[in-house]
Amino acid sequence: MLAASHAAEHGNVRARIEKVAQVPIPYARSERMLLGVCLEPALALDFAQAHIGLRRLGYQDSTFDRVLRQSIASQARCGHERVPHRTLEQEWLATAWKHPRSSSPHGTPRAARNSVLNHPMDPLNGSRDDIYGFTHALMYVTDFNIRPRPLPRERAAILAEAEVALARRPDEQDYDLAGEVLLAWPLSGRSWSAAASFGFRLLARVEDEAGFLPAPSTRLERLNSLQGSERSAYLLATAYHTVYVTGLLSAVALQPGRTPPAGIPGNVKSGSARHILQFLKPDDRSAHWRDEFDRLTGGERDALAGLLLKIALRRRTLQRGFGAIHQLLEMAYAVGLADTPAASQAAELLERLSAVSRWPAPRAVSSPRSPRMFRELGRSLLGRLHKLAHRFGYHDEQFGPRLGSALNQPSCSVTQSGGAGLPESR
Numbered sequence: 001m002l003a004a005s006h007a008a009e010h011g012n013v014r015a016r017i018e019k020v021a022q023v024p025i026p027y028a029r030s031e032r033m034l035l036g037v038c039l040e041p042a043l044a045l046d047f048a049q050a051h052i053g054l055r056r057l058g059y060q061d062s063t064f065d066r067v068l069r070q071s072i073a074s075q076a077r078c079g080h081e082r083v084p085h086r087t088l089e090q091e092w093l094a095t096a097w098k099h100p101r102s103s104s105p106h107g108t109p110r111a112a113r114n115s116v117l118n119h120p121m122d123p124l125n126g127s128r129d130d131i132y133g134f135t136h137a138l139m140y141v142t143d144f145n146i147r148p149r150p151l152p153r154e155r156a157a158i159l160a161e162a163e164v165a166l167a168r169r170p171d172e173q174d175y176d177l178a179g180e181v182l183l184a185w186p187l188s189g190r191s192w193s194a195a196a197s198f199g200f201r202l203l204a205r206v207e208d209e210a211g212f213l214p215a216p217s218t219r220l221e222r223l224n225s226l227q228g229s230e231r232s233a234y235l236l237a238t239a240y241h242t243v244y245v246t247g248l249l250s251a252v253a254l255q256p257g258r259t260p261p262a263g264i265p266g267n268v269k270s271g272s273a274r275h276i277l278q279f280l281k282p283d284d285r286s287a288h289w290r291d292e293f294d295r296l297t298g299g300e301r302d303a304l305a306g307l308l309l310k311i312a313l314r315r316r317t318l319q320r321g322f323g324a325i326h327q328l329l330e331m332a333y334a335v336g337l338a339d340t341p342a343a344s345q346a347a348e349l350l351e352r353l354s355a356v357s358r359w360p361a362p363r364a365v366s367s368p369r370s371p372r373m374f375r376e377l378g379r380s381l382l383g384r385l386h387k388l389a390h391r392f393g394y395h396d397e398q399f400g401p402r403l404g405s406a407l408n409q410p411s412c413s414v415t416q417s418g419g420a421g422l423p424e425s426r
Contacts, residue, residue, distance in 0.1 A: 041072070042078065088112055109149060117151065182200055329343060
């Protein structure tokens with residue numbers, strides 16, 4: 001609703017906001033939330049997040065504000081450790097609560113400079129949490145375009161990182177996080193890249209065909225086998241956040257000048273996509289993006305050559321296909337696609353592997369870390385583990401033989417006293 005409020009002049013958006021806003025009020029300001037603010041001052045803004053959003057929309061509650069003000073002033077208000085994007089969230093909430101209608105604050109938030117927004121991500125091996133931190137930090141800095149603050153880096157550098165993240169998500173059919181990544185374009189400016197335009201089109205088509213945007217944990221076969229309340233419960237449990245992200249992306253895209261283009265913009269050397277597709281065989285995986293890609297014209301496909309390159313580099317890195325990575329980089333240089341974070345970090349990866357290949361192989365030594373020492377240590381541990389098992393009442397006559405077999409050594413025999421008779425080392 002907060003994001004949609006900036007597009008309130010579009011159609012009947014304002015009337016819908018006023019209607020929907022009445023629904024969360026009893027929950028946002030419930031006794032549970034109020035007690036949370038009261039009892040845990042370090043988490044007060046977390047408990048008050050929905051209240052603060054409603055307050056910005058014009059729905060006030062002086063009692064809730066009074067308790068929140070006391071908690072924010074308490075000694076324990078900063079007693080919770082947070083990663084940078086969560087610290088940025090706290091600053092965003094505090095500013096929105098204290099100054100709900102003032103002009104945009106000046107300067108880039110300090111927490112934003114410490115976040116992943118200000119540092120290159122790992123496009124080849126980075127985690128889902130890295131992308132999550134990136135998308136959320138961007139939401140808090142831009143304030144959904146209501147009162148945006150300056151970004152810690154140039155927009156072009158941040159969107160280059162976003163394209164890398166976007167290339168991974170549809171390839172893994174993670175539409176939840178793909179929708180969050182797509183927010184980077186309308187939240188930071190008015191232009192959409194070819195990859196972002198394609199990503200928005202892909203999500204819209206998947207939603208049209210499925211009736212909703214499925215999450216990675218949603219199984220359509222399972223969903224289609226259910227009826228009535230069971231179906232609704234399953235859908236809500238597995239895809240609620242994806243539906244939420246779809247609404248958020250749509251709300252921001254409705255803001256003035258933020259709508260993605262109908263076509264796929266771009267000007268890339270003809271035939272570029274065809275060359276990279278050689279590294280993305282159809283039998284590698286059956287991602288939905290490939291079906292949408294096949295519907296494009298030749299020029300639109302070439303405009304997405306950079307996206308294809310990022311997908312291919314990521315796949316080959318996971319497969320440890322370093323020879324193919326070298327070929328991809330040569331091809332990228334030939335068609336003018338090498339100036340990207342994914343390509344430059346792939347080149348760095350090959351340089352590191354080259355350094356590793358020149359490292360001298362370790363010489364075999366007999367002491368003190370010989371294989372015999374490890375075998376003897378393993379047999380000693382087996383005996384201690386077996387005694388411990390008997391002490392706690394686990395009398396398994398096969399315990400010793402199984403663990404002994406795991407070490408590829410003669411089996412341990414069980415003694416009547418509960419110990420282990422270990423064979424002498426050879």
